[in-house]
Amino acid sequence: MLLIECPYCGERDETEFSYAGEAHIARPLETEKLNDAEWADYLFMRKNPKGAHREQWLHAAGCRRYFNAERDTVNYKVKSTYKIGEQS
Amino acid sequence: MPDLFQQHSPLVQIDFGELQDNAPTIEETPFLGYLNLRGKTSNMAFVAAVLKVLGVEPPTTANTMVESGDYRIYWLGPDEWLVITPTGQAGKVQSELNAELKDVFSSIVDNSSGLTLLKITGENATKLLNRDCPLDLHPWVFKPGQCAQTRFAKAGMTIAPLRDGSGFEIIIRRSFADYIGLWMQDACVEFE
């Protein structure tokens, strides 16, 4: 059971959070100009790294804020968490 | 003001009066006013308006609450607070805040019927809550003046230690109140 540091509330039990997928995927600005392959890349393609992975998490049972986390998919250690819009 | 006697608590089907001898005391304080306040503290106009109406600035330290007269303000998030007012006063406070914040990016939403408050006191209060709350409630860690949104069993709650150290108050959602009440009653079997 992870202990995750919400950048707002501090360390909390994993059960207060929900996972929200890969971080740093910006929604394209002019979606109508993308061809099918470009749109599919945004829509479907996700990294699945062994090791460091940047993810979004939601402090669902806490402050309801989304934030970013750098988590190691091998040993589950959350190396850092940081607010949306910030870099770790 | 509507007839307050026409109200029904969400715990209308739960009786906390007949708990086990060593169980903590569980008491509902029903029908308080709850306002969900949103705004940016980087905006001085927002802070000033809140100060003017509530007599205190919204707390910016995470997981803290402040008291001001009859009002209590819980930090819920970096731009979100819960304002607790005495029974029947939420509408008045909401109007005053709305008037002051007319041109300021903010939101004041009445959630008075959406929440209720339980006081859990007595020797085994922490034990009962930690039956399924993952938060460390030890007085070294969680002191009066602090608050936290967390979970109890499979429902959310906002919790704060009582000033006198006798236990905690928890604020729970109306639709989950009955479930939490039944869960607590069941958990109290331990305290025979």
Place this chain on the structure above:
Amino acid sequence: MSKNYRLAEGGRINREHTVNFQFNGKSYSGFAGDTLASALLANGVHMVGRSWKYHRPRGILSAGAEEPNAIFQLEKGKYTVPNARGTQVELYDNLDASSVNCWPSLDFDLMSINSKFARMMPAGFYYKTFMWPKSMWMKYEHFIRKASGLGESPRQNDPDRYEHAHAHCDLLVVGGGIAGLTAALAAGRAGARVMLVDEQAEFGGLTLNSHAQIEGKSASQWIEDTVAELQAMEEVTLLNRATAFGYHDYNFLTVNQRLTDHLPLSERKSGREKVWQIRAHQVVLATGAAERPLVFANNDRPGVMLASAVSTYVNRYAVKPGNRVVIFTNNDSAYQTALDCKAAGIEIAVVVDARAQSSSELANTVRSAGIEVLNGSAVVDTSGGKHVSSVKVMNLAADGKSVSGSVKNISCDLLAVSSGWSPVVHLSSQSGAKAIWNDDQAMFLPGTPTQAQVSVGAANGTLDLKNSLHQAALAGNAAAKACGFDSDMAAPSAEALASEAILPLWQVPSIHASGRGPKAFVDMQNDVGVADIQLAAREGFHSVEHVKRYTAMGFGTDQGKLGNINGMGVLAQTLGQSIAETGTTTYRPNYTPVSFGAIAGQNLGDELFDPVRKTAMHAWHEENGAEFENVGQWKRPWYYPRNGESLDEAVNRECLATRESVGILDASTLGKIEVVGRDAAKFLEMIYTNNWMKLEVGKARYGFMLGEDGMVMDDGVTVRIAENHFYMHTTTGGAAGVLAWMERWLQTEWPELEVFLTSVTDHWATAAVVGPNSRRVVSAVCDGIDFSADNFKFMDSRVGKIGDLECRVNRISFSGELAYEVNVPANYGRYMWEELMQAGAEYNITPYGTETMHVLRAEKGYVIVGQDTDGSVTVEDLGMSWALSKTKTDYIGKRSLNRPDTLRKDRKQLVGLVTEDPKTVIPEGAQLVDNPGAPMPVPMAGHVSSSYYSACCGHSIAMALVKGGHHRTGETVYAPLANDRVIKATITDTNFYDKEGAKANA
């Protein structure tokens, strides 16, 4: 042979309290403080079960958690417990225990014929034999299960309560032996929050057996004093009968505390077990070490026992496990057993030591006590039927690789064995520290910690008292310091005891050719022998993980605690490599089995398994006889049967009453979200598929939300309350998800938008008043609103009053009827409801539930997201493309509507179905085909998503998703059912009632 093996004095038992119990239907007695195992031994009972494959007689081998043989079925009926380790079961009055895996009885076991064919059942036997031919597997499996079953799982509901608890501490110490107690004491004295958990009833661990001195007093006195001191500390929590069974990430440990298992059934109250979920800043693992047995021919015969277990039974339980003992060892510790046996009056035939020499102080003490020691020797075989009666001893080469010389037969009724010790590294390994093999000590030691934990004492391979205490004090001090406490407690003093090196001996060399001769067992519970491991290696299984799976070594309820290291040694030897190269299997939770009840805790049953959410009118619905339906977590009235009506009868009545006069529905469960801010409309433009900028204040609009993949995600009506203030409805089930989804866009993608979202689902109670007379009812209750058709139109929203109570009335319809939704703060929900019921009485206002709601909306072809859609359906597929803005350049999901797959012409599209027989209702979920007689596989044309009998239409109605369905109106499809019936239906549009929509606009 005397049947009373109880020593006249000593032991930590209460001789004043006789405890009667039953084993396999026979009555015995023991004392309070006994375990089931010690009590059986006191009665001369060694053989307690049979092995699962060969059904060989098996006896009590250990005195702890590692026990592979002495597992029992406790009690019968609803209290029955399978596979309880008798070495850990505290004896209680009227305990009823029986052997597992013996059929029809322990003494006469039909399945033991298996042992005669042992050579025919090697490793992988089941895989090789029974997997072919495939058609026979079911029959084989039936036979194998009956033959190999361990205990029987309970067939009745468990009457016991189970509990969970969360706890936090500065230091968690696992293991209450002298090392654990010392670490806890150091941190406790420093003032830290300490938890100490131990699996036994009494703290003290193995040292409870010891005659050693700590701080100048007897070890047991020191333990008693230390426990008392710890108990007096306010911030220290001691949990006994509590097994730490899992070490998870971030110093999160799970501990199962057994609260009532030691009590007679009649005295068990409250919770049976409590699972503690402990988050610790620092962890000290003082889990001790388990002695290993030696591996030789017929080493599984009852009467063969771990040397340390013999000491435990003698010293702690005052039981003689035998009258004449042979001790067989490869290390020093078993010499203590010789002394313990001698003190207890057990005759010692001989100490057989695999080592060529033994001259430690302890060994010399044994010799000077007149006990014969045979160095450079090994026990190569045992004799006896269901109990050992003699052993064969031969000379062992110095390297342990061969035996020679004449065979000495030595008679005995007890063989105490020791192959050295294995630190209990399970939790350390689970925490992420990979165990490291140490050649000198011949044991796996805890690896480098990856979390804030440290192992001390025997768990760290430190087998002597003085060093254990020293390590433990250091660890306790360090843990306290790491948490900000000043701590420098000196280690309790004890005398050092030098010992000589162990001679690793993973298997006594066989005097027979490989694979011949009697079996030498490595894993007693799973009947895995040396030959099986050798065979696996020969067949190419070299990885220890593969050998484990091929031979089933370590797969029993004991998880190979006793046998695995020996097995790895045998494998390493077979492969001609070191144990370090061979590696160990992965240690996974749970350390010992945990009952399902403990894992479930209180979260059971209709009320507590998952939250049951209730509306403000719930009690009214109950009082008025509603049947309830689960919708997400909500309990919603399903229908209100009167006078014993069936569901169909009640729904027909409710539908007709609503369409003819007026009905009332509790609609409080819909998700409600306030959307506030200067950019609220702009935000909704992105979130919904249609246009919102120009919606007038006081008006409502229906909208679809799509996932970014273009598929329908949610829908609902949103009201513009003020220029910058919208009141959004979501589906009941989608509320939380939609809010989180919208927050995600706002917080991560468009932080520049000035919009705040607040859930008010719980704040508002909503009553939908539906039907031609709804205007009359609502206008009688709500003041301050002009309800005239011209001034309060369809999709208008107004604020009024019920008495002094403010209410919001929205004219929306999910039924095609004239309808109003009245909203008040939920504390007044019941009041509002009763006012409406009272005002509606003269129109026979009829409360209806979700079933009637479904029929009414289906009659109008209104979809339910999640029923008529499944995440693969577009707005176009629903035939509702009018809801897609033609002017917006972007909204969530828009781009996906032009993906080739979304543009396919043969997508499943929503149509109506009318059955040939008007009374026949097609089952929801039924598959549709064009030609039921087509050869299999019959091509699927679609499936039915909603289907009801419509009393208002006088025939059944259905909605279905049919390939290319929008262009197939009038065509016939068939629903073949599982019972070979085929229902014929015609494709129609989805609007079955009041096609012009006159009623809703009345």
